Amino acid sequence: MKVSFLLEIERPRIVVDGVGVEKNKPFVVVGIPAFNEENSIAAVVVGAQKFADAVIVCDDGSTDLTAEIAEKLGADVVRHEINSGYGAAIRSLFERAREYGADVLITLDGDGQHDANEIPNVLKPIVQ
Numbered sequence: 001m002k003v004s005f006l007l008e009i010e011r012p013r014i015v016v017d018g019v020g021v022e023k024n025k026p027f028v029v030v031g032i033p034a035f036n037e038e039n040s041i042a043a044v045v046v047g048a049q050k051f052a053d054a055v056i057v058c059d060d061g062s063t064d065l066t067a068e069i070a071e072k073l074g075a076d077v078v079r080h081e082i083n084s085g086y087g088a089a090i091r092s093l094f095e096r097a098r099e100y101g102a103d104v105l106i107t108l109d110g111d112g113q114h115d116a117n118e119i120p121n122v123l124k125p126i127v128q
Contacts, residue, residue, distance in 0.1 A: 030051070037066045059079045104126055
């Protein structure tokens with residue numbers, strides 16, 4: 001017996017077998033400011049991807065492989081030519097999230113000090 005179906009995901013509507021189902025789910029972006037975080041950025045990006053519709057990394061003038069690692073894992077990377085500081089990185093993340101049309105932006109530090117598994121707890125009061 002062959003079973004086939006079409007699952008098409010659009011924002012904010014889901015189409016299953018041609019039947020439209022409205023889904024009020026916010027578009028969630030995780031923004032990660034990072035400076036020379038090649039040893040930790042992979043785990044942070046992969047952890048964030050479990051809960052986000054998009055992951056953006058702001059590489060704030062790193063001289064290591066931070067940006068390359070994040071890009072290879074599918075993150076959108078905003079690059080600063082020189083280290084401009086945490087505030088500038090956060091500003092760049094907000095600007096890019098706005099371009100995405102994000103409903104929610106959650107930031108996680110690139111050094112892994114924030115646990116991506118807490119993202120659902122952060123989102124819960126926002127989406128209720």
